[in-house]
Amino acid sequence: MSEKTKIIDIRHVTRVEGHGNIKVNLRDGKIEECCWEIVEAPRFFEAMVVGRKWYELHHITSRICGICSIAHQFASLKATEAALGVEISAQTEKLRKILLDAENLQSHSLHIGYLALPDLLGVGSVIPLASSHKNELMTVIRIHRTANEICEIIGGRTTHPMRCVVGGFCALPTEDKLRVIKEKLLRAMDDLRVLAELFKQLLPQFPNFTRETEYIGLTNKSEYALYDGDIGSTDTGVTDVENYLQVTNEYVVPQSTAKYTKNARQSYMVGALARFNLNCAQLLPQANETADLLELKAICTNPYLNSIAQLVECVQSVENSLNLIDDLLKAGMKEEMVYEESAPVKLRASRGIGAVEAPRGILFHDYQYDSSGKCVKANLIIPTNQNHANIQEDMEALVPQIMNRSQKEIELSLEMLVRAYDPCISCSTHYLRVKFTSPE
Amino acid sequence: MSSKPKVAFFDFAGCEGDQLQIINLEEKLLDVLSQVEIVSFREAMKEHSDKYDIAFVEGSITRKSDEERLKKIRSQAKVLVALGSCATIGGINSLKNAWPSLEEVKKRVYGDKAHYFETYPSRGIDRVVKVDHYIHGCPIHREEFLRVFKALIMGVKPYLPDYPVCVECKRKGNICVFEKGQFCLGPVTRAGCDSRCVSAGSHCWGCRGLIDDPNVNAEKEVLAKYGLTVDDILSRFRIYDDYRYEEIKE
Numbered sequence: 001m002s003e004k005t006k007i008i009d010i011r012h013v014t015r016v017e018g019h020g021n022i023k024v025n026l027r028d029g030k031i032e033e034c035c036w037e038i039v040e041a042p043r044f045f046e047a048m049v050v051g052r053k054w055y056e057l058h059h060i061t062s063r064i065c066g067i068c069s070i071a072h073q074f075a076s077l078k079a080t081e082a083a084l085g086v087e088i089s090a091q092t093e094k095l096r097k098i099l100l101d102a103e104n105l106q107s108h109s110l111h112i113g114y115l116a117l118p119d120l121l122g123v124g125s126v127i128p129l130a131s132s133h134k135n136e137l138m139t140v141i142r143i144h145r146t147a148n149e150i151c152e153i154i155g156g157r158t159t160h161p162m163r164c165v166v167g168g169f170c171a172l173p174t175e176d177k178l179r180v181i182k183e184k185l186l187r188a189m190d191d192l193r194v195l196a197e198l199f200k201q202l203l204p205q206f207p208n209f210t211r212e213t214e215y216i217g218l219t220n221k222s223e224y225a226l227y228d229g230d231i232g233s234t235d236t237g238v239t240d241v242e243n244y245l246q247v248t249n250e251y252v253v254p255q256s257t258a259k260y261t262k263n264a265r266q267s268y269m270v271g272a273l274a275r276f277n278l279n280c281a282q283l284l285p286q287a288n289e290t291a292d293l294l295e296l297k298a299i300c301t302n303p304y305l306n307s308i309a310q311l312v313e314c315v316q317s318v319e320n321s322l323n324l325i326d327d328l329l330k331a332g333m334k335e336e337m338v339y340e341e342s343a344p345v346k347l348r349a350s351r352g353i354g355a356v357e358a359p360r361g362i363l364f365h366d367y368q369y370d371s372s373g374k375c376v377k378a379n380l381i382i383p384t385n386q387n388h389a390n391i392q393e394d395m396e397a398l399v400p401q402i403m404n405r406s407q408k409e410i411e412l413s414l415e416m417l418v419r420a421y422d423p424c425i426s427c428s429t430h431y432l433r434v435k436f437t438s439p440e
Numbered sequence: 441m442s443s444k445p446k447v448a449f450f451d452f453a454g455c456e457g458d459q460l461q462i463i464n465l466e467e468k469l470l471d472v473l474s475q476v477e478i479v480s481f482r483e484a485m486k487e488h489s490d491k492y493d494i495a496f497v498e499g500s501i502t503r504k505s506d507e508e509r510l511k512k513i514r515s516q517a518k519v520l521v522a523l524g525s526c527a528t529i530g531g532i533n534s535l536k537n538a539w540p541s542l543e544e545v546k547k548r549v550y551g552d553k554a555h556y557f558e559t560y561p562s563r564g565i566d567r568v569v570k571v572d573h574y575i576h577g578c579p580i581h582r583e584e585f586l587r588v589f590k591a592l593i594m595g596v597k598p599y600l601p602d603y604p605v606c607v608e609c610k611r612k613g614n615i616c617v618f619e620k621g622q623f624c625l626g627p628v629t630r631a632g633c634d635s636r637c638v639s640a641g642s643h644c645w646g647c648r649g650l651i652d653d654p655n656v657n658a659e660k661e662v663l664a665k666y667g668l669t670v671d672d673i674l675s676r677f678r679i680y681d682d683y684r685y686e687e688i689k690e
Contacts, residue, residue, distance in 0.1 A: 041453040041502045042557050047545040048535035052679075059645065060679065063532040066457020066579060114463065114484060125485030127478065130470055138467075145466040156640030158464055159457045159579045163641055171641025252553035337641075339622055 006407050010415060020423065022395070022414050026403055034399050036392045036418070046378045054080050054347075054373040055166055055340040061365065061380070062160045065424055067110070069160045070103040070151065071358030074227065075365040080166050083352025083369050084345040091334055092168040094324045097227045098181075099154050099161070100356065101317035101324075104226065105188070106147035106158075107359035108272065108310040108317075111422045112195070113140030116307045119416050120205045136198055139191045143314070146188045150321070153177050167343030168336060175333050182325050189286070189318050192311075196290050199311055203295065206308075207413055210301040211397045213390055214265050215274035216247065218357050224282040224316060225275070226357040232278045234299060235264035241355045244364050248381050260389045261381070267389035270361025271421065272309035273300060284323075287316035303394055304420045310359075347373045358383050360424050384423045391421055445593055448480035448492035449523075450513055452499030452506055453533050453562065457579040458524035459484075459498055465582055472586075475593055494519045494592055500526040500533045502562045514569040519592060522564065522571045523585075525578035525680050529649040532578065533562035534682035562682075573598050578647035578680065581633055601631040602652050605644050609635035617643040618666050625676055627662055628654040647680050 008024040025033035045064055049057050058076035062069040074096055081088065088096075114126045117140070121133060129137045148158040154173050155161025163169050173181075218225040219232030231239040231247050239247055250259045262268065276291070277298045283291060291297075291312045296305060351368045361383030368377040394417055402413055449459055463484060465472060479489040495517035501510060514520055525531035539545045542561070546554035565571055575588050591598040605626035609616075612635055617624035625646035626638060637644055663673060 041506060042549070042559060043453055043502065043533055044536045044545050044549050044559065047539060047548040048532070050548070051538065052535075056679065060532060060535065063455050063457070063578065066455040066460045069455070069457065110463065118486075124487045125481075127473060127485060130473065141466050144464075148464055148466070156642065157579075157636065159460055162637045162645075169641075252550055252556070339620065341622070 006403070006410065008407065008411055008414065010411060020418070022418065024395075024399060024410070024414065026399070029403070031396075031399055031403070034395055036388065036395060038388065046380055049367075049375050049378045052375055054084060054345065054369060054375070055343070057367065057375060057378075058164065058166070059162075064380070064382070065358075066159050067107050067424055068103060068358040068360065068363075070099050070155065070164075071356050071363055072365075073161070073164050074100060074356045075354040075358075075363045076367075077164060077166055078228075078354030078356065079352040079365040079367045080354075080369075081352065082354060083350040083367055084166070084347065084373070085350075086167050086343055086345055088168055089334075089336055091328065091331070091336065093227070094328055095154055095169060095172075096164070098321045098324050099151060099164070100226050101321045102147045102150035102154070104317045104359050105314050106144060106151065107422075108314050109140060109144045109147060111359075111419075112199075112307055112310055112314070113137070113144065115419055115422070116416075119412070119419065120202045136195075139194050143188050143191050143195070146184045149184060150181050153181060165338055165340040165343065166345065168338035170337060170339050172333060172335070172337060175329060178325050178328055178333070182322060185318050185322050185325075189315070189322075192290075192315050192318060196293055196311060196315070199308065200293055203308075206302070206304045207416065208302070209304065209394075209398055209401065209417075211303070211394055212301050213393065214263060214268035215277040215299070216263065216268045216270050216386070217275040217278050217362050218355060219278050224279050224284070224287075224320070226317075228356070231355070231362065233263060233268070234277060235268075241353055241364075244353065244355065244366070244381070248364070248386065250381065250385070259385050261386045262389055267393045268386065269303065269390045269421075270383050270386045271306055272313050272359070273303065273306040274361060275357060276300070276309040276312060283312070283316055284319040286319050287312055290315045303390075303417060306420045306422065310422070345373065347371060360384055360422055361386060382424075384421070387421050387423065391418060391423075444475065444477045445494055446479045446489070446492040447476045447494045447496070448478070448489075448513075448517070449482070449496045450480070450498070450509075451482070452497070452510065452527070452565070453502040454499035454524065454526040454531065456498065458527075458575075458577075459496075461579050461582050462585060465586070468586065472589065490516055492517060494521065496521045496523045497527050497565055498523040500530050500562045501565060501568050502533055502560065503558045504560055505558060507568050510565060510568050519572050520565075520569065521573045521575060521588065521592070522566065523575050524580050525576060525647045525649070526562075527565045528571075528574045528576045529681050530562050530564045530567075531647075531680055535679060537561045537682045538678055574600060576600075576630060576648035577633055578645075581636065584632060603631050604651055604654070605629045605631045605633065605635050605638070605648075607631055608633070609638050609644075612639050614638050618662065623668065623672070623676065625673065627659050628673070628677075645679060646677050649681050650677070 006026040010022045021037040023035040058073045061076045062073045151158045156163040214235040216233045218229035220229030248261045280298045349371045353366045364381040366379040522528045588598040608631045624643040626644035629646045630648040630651045
């Protein structure tokens, strides 16, 4: 094997959710192959929901993803509610927003602390951190636990919560429980400040790589959008959610069981960095201070800094939830419970589209129902799918810049790139693999 | 260090929500880590070794090509534990089995590119290899994982209830879901979850699968009393247990 030949074959990239491979083949200073493959077994959710009733869909589609089950439930509930003419109360909307913030905090803290931090500290996993960086790890664990406890108190369970139903909640937290959440969030805010200081010191560890691309996410005039909004793009401006297909343009590629998407360019990016680039002017004060501390400015075109944008969003989600809890306590909790089949639906042949920001980016559920309330057609567009093409484009731009480094360094840079996107491959149902292969 | 049991985690088709429950043990995870040596856990770590004593397997088997990987795991593990509904009973993935043909399922999702992809009826892992222990649920209950985990490292057989969710639900003092005019799979679903969905204000969705010997006559009485049919219950059961539904039907 010539010194100039480097074959990278990273199968089943670790510390990501789901199965994907990275393949790179360099010969005499030329790239022969550079490919991001998704090998997750396809699960066919769009077919699985066909024939199921309107009150079952959010329960089923929640199972697309263990990490972002709440976002899936809300995209699903919003689609069904749009189709069947169900309005939700202001209280329900606030509780849903707190749950979505808690999931964002849970998912981001898992990624920042358990999956990305080991790379920055030069270890293979979170396990050695238990002895080498105990205090930092305990800080991450406390934040993560708080997020999960909030999901449990409001949703009934941390993952796949069972209290969210079409039209509202089948059980509600008491005002006392909301006060408990508030105390926990205040402590989490202190812990996030410590974590932000740690990441400020680690900023030099982030690779210095930039590539201009399009950023897409929900955008909303009244707030930093997670639960609701129109589709915003840094290239093409604002589009109504009803016209999401004009933005996503899905296509199938043979190397991937995940579908790819594109809008104005060959690829676009979704997730925390995209949301920050689109909506950072609407960050709440403490989140804004965190962005300043971590030197994150829009438009940031370094994908590795998605983890930094996630940290800024952790502060945003805690701050936002604290405001929402104060609102709820001021208004007083109303005993408005909805049992699934008792929701005031207008059964009719209809179509509804629901869009929310999952931790990894904009998520669409689009359902068609028949007049008996059975689903006849479903289209689901998952955040990680929308990032696949952008990861591929980033790899193609990055590899020529780093190809003279050692094989080990190239591998680490590529793995860190993929991890920065925090891909959720089983979620994408339809995606991860780095491959350095050695020719004889 | 070398005397600690070596533990590995693997996943097939699923949402990885069960492994997430292990990460969600938070501080207790550090206690777990102090008792064993984790040699493979792709969702959380880069290191990997093929030498392990206990293998936890999440996810259902949904294509022929996955069988070989599962059989290899079985041949290397002294103890194999199925983790979560997808692995224990086939789980939500088997909803696709209800379609008349899987070719139609592929076409519905991938259109004219359907031929790129491979699939077959989704099933629990015990339809491919021998499973020693089951941790049911969608997702698994963290406390139940700890209970099984402790039993395994002490070399004791973990206890798996074979009575319906109703038993736990009554013990909790919940109002019967049927009395509230709602539907519930508690009477025929395996307990062990501490009736968590009913206790949280919902109803039982049957994620732990049927008990070994369901009291069919009593269930029929409950159904008749509330004006429901066997088809109602089977339709609900197919959400998690379609593979066995098809076996029972035959």
